Amino acid sequence: MAANGWQRVKVIDSHTGGEPTRLVVSGGPDLGRGELADRLNEFRQHHDSFRSAVVNEPRGSDVVVGALLCEPVDATCAAGIIFFNNVGYLGMCGHGTIGLVATLAYMNRITPGEHRIETPVGVVSAVLHENGKVTVNNVASYRSAANVAVKVPGYGEVRGDVAWGGNWFFLVRKHDLSLTLKNVDELTTFTWAIRTALRESGISGDHRKEIDHVELFAPSQIPGVDSKNFVLCPGKAYDRSPCGTGTSAKLACLYADGKIKEGQVWKQESIVGSVFEGTVRVKDNKIYPSITGSAFVNAEAELILNPQDPLCMGIRV
16 A cells, blocks of 8 residues: 555456457455455455446456466465455356456466466366467356246246356256347347346255356357357346357256267357367266356556545446
8 A cells, every 4th residue: 555545456458259358457445365255245345446447447348258367275276365346246257257367377377288277166276378369167066957938037947957067057048039249139138137037036046146147149150150149147237258058058958958078178159259168077967167268468557546536436326
């Protein structure tokens, strides 16, 4: 903290398939040295204004995902990370982990090879390839419920699968909307109505966890790509990338339905045309997805938190 009361926060920005990640390198809150899940609780309960300052307007936007770089508890991990967005916190973030690994390489903290990353929902491993691509080996993913019906006002009955890929998803089985950037407003309205209906109907993930992501699918027009998606994130912004945890949830459902085999490459296109490659491996009857994509560092900055600024800690809804 400077003598004038200003707090300086160093960040490095990247994007993964169009979806931005803002990594807080220094100047963040002291969350202690406990487990990442405990540090996340400390962050949420006592430093939530910092989350808002980093990702909300006027410094950020609804689409920015923040990532707080932490010392890992497990000494075998290259880094610990806590992901957050404009409305709260994420247990895991696939595109953000790809962005983290690309940024750690940019900082000369890692070299090509496999690295362990500690998150609040467990340790994931990530491979930095020689060509700069990153493969994230995600936490165990699974379908909790298949073909669930929910009545959505204005749209009628919508059916989908409830699945975990590091976050909770409702994967819509059938719809009539066009997945194009020109149609983003209509897609957002539809998926937000589904999310609201899920909450009001009491449909949730395991242990009554809220389903805060909704995912739509359509055929991709890119040769060799299996699917195109639209993912609504918790803060009502859409994912510009194909969504790492959303692709993981989809892979878990495909494997459960016998539509993909272990090790088979399945490609997912995003609403902006970027592509992730996914595979699954099975161990002890659990499905572990791996997601490969590219991220690019595009800015370094120092955020200034001036206590005299009435909007210093961000504009909150």
